[in-house]
Amino acid sequence: MARDRIHLRRRAGALAATAATLALTCATAAAAGPSGRIASLPKGHDVSSHQRNVDWPAARSGGARFVYVKATESTGYQNPYFHQQYDGARDAGLIRGAYHFALPDRSSGARQAKYFVAHGGDWQPDGWTLPPALDIEYNPYSAKHPCYRLGWKRMKSWIWSFSDEMVRETGRRPVIYTTAHWWKQCTGDSHAFASRHPLWIARHGSSGPGRLPGGWQSWTFWQYATAGRLPGDQNLFNGSSSGLRTFAADW
Template sequence: MARDRTPHRLIAVGVTAAALAGAALAGIPAAADNRPRGHDVSSYQKHIDWSAARAKGARFVYVKATESDSYRNPRFGRHYSGSRNAGLLHGAYHFALPDTSSGTAQARHFLRHGGHWKPDGWTLPPALDVEHNPYNAEKPCYGLGRAAMVRWIRAFSDEVWRGTGRRPVIYTTTHWWNRCTGRSREFGATHPLWLASWHSSPGRLPAGWSFLSFWQCAGHGPLPGDQDRWIGSPAELKKFATG
């Protein structure tokens, strides 16, 4: 995802498995299909022309809201309202730092500062960006063991569920997830997957998931920030937002 404050950044189960079957994605180049396009942004993207983004094909966006248990994106409000005013579905994401505080504490911080969801048809479910450590390459799993990492993610998810009634979308990479959670299969049946895979197709999915909901297919492109795809129809995306 896009970096902030010299931090970092983030996609994404609400549509049928048949519609989002991972096997069906194997040969789909990002540029060749017409599924809804979107992007994700952070404070790194300072001034965004949202009307221009929509004109270029954007239909949804995820905006970084928080990181750890104290950081807040100073441009979150402007990005969040600007995207909605331009007619984009929008959602908020939290960048996890599992070595700084508990999953519960970070989820509460997220919910207080943009992470809430409402069934208005325009708000995407909250998202958790959990991936390699951008601050210490020698500790890609933040110094946590695999069981501890799974407990951290579960605690974050449970708090978001208590606060919103929805499980968070999990943004990750296949390599990081399998390495740092020990190939945990606990979350795939209940948490939408937002897969980061900057290749011509999504490739192998993390353990536990048989299909994905969002695909981050490139780190730059015609839209501000990272480039994303919803793996479904526009109607299914709207239904996903509504819950």
Template sequence: MRRWLAVIATGALLTTGLTDTAVGADYRLAADNFAGSQIAAHEGVHGLPPAERYNEADQTLGHDVSGWQGAVDWPAAAGAGAKFVYVKATEGTGYVNPQFAQQYDGSRGAGLIRGSYHFARPDVSGGAAQADYFIDHGGGWTSDGRTLPGALDVEYNPYGDACYAMDPARMTGWIKDFAARYLARTGRSSLIYTSTSWWKRCTGNAGGFGNTNPLWLARYAPQIGELPAGWEKQSIWQFANAGTLPGDQNYYNGPMGRVEALARG
């Protein structure tokens, strides 16, 4: 009987296309995966915004980091103009950034508003399970006025098929499950990090998230370009994968007061 139940349980995982660490999920590349690592590889880098944008009162400069950067010199980052940062916390349901504490706590100590993000792995477990793993390993939110809501990084699969062998309906459902669980546990809507090209390809350009989940858009070009369906504006634009700040370079779409408002909720 026990063997029969185990076969049923394993079959349920396989028929949904989901696996977990117990059945051999692959995290060999996790230390190298970060927000935009696959977008740069698939979509390329096409230039930078005009330099004068750095001085515009309606844009706030920030960045994002992961274990790839190692221990970050946070006073130096703040001195170079960083006002906010997102830190990779987790990937799938089996990887935690080993530099997370240094980066997450250190950035706050230097005066930055900070948040954390989760590198989505729809191939290894369900969306709700990954939201739980993210929250339980640094991805939560607190109403201290210095913590941004968590972000879900959905981009090209570094291990194989770009859309993790999911059709648009299943991928959209997976993202909905993650977003719903994050909201239920934290009381905040997660940001969604993606590129327009990936979103079109892998969700069929699903338009159901624009009124609930702020957009963090990746596009390495002089202009932000077309947004995914459902969003009328981006909250954050990741405009370069290298620059004056450690990691990727970002603009918040508004003055510092809007960043602080997002943190307060």
């Protein structure tokens, strides 16, 4: 997901040249985006503090119709650019939503949901505000513990705790952003969430979202690349433009 990255130094000489070539190839593929029928779906992106002050009119002119903006992480981080990004997107005519980056080893799901609500998206059924989103994926702070030291049962309980608190606070269950591999590894490919939570699937560099996790029969959003024509990560909505507006208003 779009967030602050640690930029590692690259080797010089031939390795640097090879890396540059590969980066150019990947960027070109990402810019091209999906092909065929799926390419006609409403386009969007997601951003964080990594993108700083986004030129929202330019994003709108570039094809963006929706965006998710990182608001919070755990209970100790707020995106310092959140209001510029969230309000700026709305002012430019984009449907926008806010997402929370989960760190399940830091505090309970309910506590993180409350923190998200306190610093998040002012949710209301106005046709311009997407439901809250939970970004739950690999642990960015420990490659050795991708599931945050939680077993399947505890991870599922954590997600339910977050989801139940979001319902109490906003009236709507969150969209769940994840990958099929993480979901299988860290929840046992649980089917318990599919019927009540829209899916935001992350699968990059492919012609389609691939196998969906945990009993989901369809995806709502697909993050298909980490770079492209729009600032941040590149996404599609699985429906029409009017369907996107309905999704933002269907509370």
